[in-house]
Amino acid sequence: MKLNKSKIYIHLAKNLFLAVSIFLFKSFLSLSAKEINQSRSSVHHQNHSKGVDWQNIKKPPSISLKATPALGNGWTISTNVKNFSFSPERAGKKHVNGEGHMHLYIDNKKTARLYGFPYYLNNLETGNHEIKVTLNSNDHRDYKLSGTIIEKRIEIQQLQESSTHNLKDRIIIKLPNSRSHPKLEIDLKKDSVKGWNLILKSKNFILIENNNIAEERKYLSGFGRLYINDKFKTRIFGNIYHLSSLPLGSNKIKVELCSNSKLRPYIINGEPISDSIFQFNSKIDPSNGSITQK
Numbered sequence: 001m002k003l004n005k006s007k008i009y010i011h012l013a014k015n016l017f018l019a020v021s022i023f024l025f026k027s028f029l030s031l032s033a034k035e036i037n038q039s040r041s042s043v044h045h046q047n048h049s050k051g052v053d054w055q056n057i058k059k060p061p062s063i064s065l066k067a068t069p070a071l072g073n074g075w076t077i078s079t080n081v082k083n084f085s086f087s088p089e090r091a092g093k094k095h096v097n098g099e100g101h102m103h104l105y106i107d108n109k110k111t112a113r114l115y116g117f118p119y120y121l122n123n124l125e126t127g128n129h130e131i132k133v134t135l136n137s138n139d140h141r142d143y144k145l146s147g148t149i150i151e152k153r154i155e156i157q158q159l160q161e162s163s164t165h166n167l168k169d170r171i172i173i174k175l176p177n178s179r180s181h182p183k184l185e186i187d188l189k190k191d192s193v194k195g196w197n198l199i200l201k202s203k204n205f206i207l208i209e210n211n212n213i214a215e216e217r218k219y220l221s222g223f224g225r226l227y228i229n230d231k232f233k234t235r236i237f238g239n240i241y242h243l244s245s246l247p248l249g250s251n252k253i254k255v256e257l258c259s260n261s262k263l264r265p266y267i268i269n270g271e272p273i274s275d276s277i278f279q280f281n282s283k284i285d286p287s288n289g290s291i292t293q294k
Helices: 002-050 213-219
Strands: 062-070 074-082 099-106 109-114 119-121 127-136 143-145 151-158 183-190 196-203 221-228 231-236 240-243 249-258 266-268 274-281 291-293
Touching (some): 074 099, 183 249, 196 249
Antiparallel strands (some): 062 074, 099 109, 183 196
C-alpha cells in the first residue's frame, strides 16, 4: 500500500511538473510574440514620425480637399493631388519619391488610408470637426516640403446624426439587349503593414461618386456598399479600399453595387450585383488593440 501511494505521489509530481513547464513555455512564447509585435509597432510609428523630404522642388505636389454633404447626413471627402502618383500596390514597401498614398485625420485622429478615390465619412458626432489629409510615401512617412509636412485642412459642421437608409426597395434595371450585364468580383489582399486592401473589379459598371441621375443611368454607375458580417460598413467609390481592421474569427465580406442618387442596390433578373468572400482573422494589432492581420 505504501508503495502504491509512493507511485501515486510520483505520478502526481510528474504531471504537476509537466503542467508548470507547459504553462511557462506558453507564457514565454506569448511574451516573445508581444515583444516582437511591440518592436514592429515602434518601428512603424518611428517611420510615420520621421517624415521624408520631397526631392523634386521644381515640381512640388499640391492638394485640394473638399467635403460634400452626402445623403444620410454623411460626407463625401474628395481630394485632388497634382505632381503625385498613388501606388496602392506598393503601400508599405520601399520608398520611391513622388509615389505613395494619403492619410485621413478627423480631429487629429488618423481615420483612414486614401488611394485617391472619394471617401465616405459617417457616424460623426454633431458639432464642428477638422478634416486633414497628409501626403505619405510608400513606407508611410509624411512627405515634407522645405521641412513642412505636405497637408491640407478644412473644417465641417455636423448638424444631425448620420442615418441608415432602408434598402428594402431595390432599383430594377432593364438593360437593352446591346448592353452586357454589369458584374462585380472582389478580392482581399493582405497589407504589409496593417489590415487588408479590398479590390473591386467591376465590369460594365463605373464606381464613381455622382448624383446626376441622367449620367448615372447612361453609364450605369454608382458605389459599392460594403457589408462585414451582414452589417453596413461604408460606401466605396473606387476600385480599391483599405480595410484597417476585422473582427476576430471568420468574416463575411460583401459588396453590392448601388445607385448614388437612390442609395439602393441595383437588381438585374431578380438578383443584386454583388460578390462575397470570407476572411479568417486571428491576430491583434498591439498598437491599438484592434484585430487587423490575417
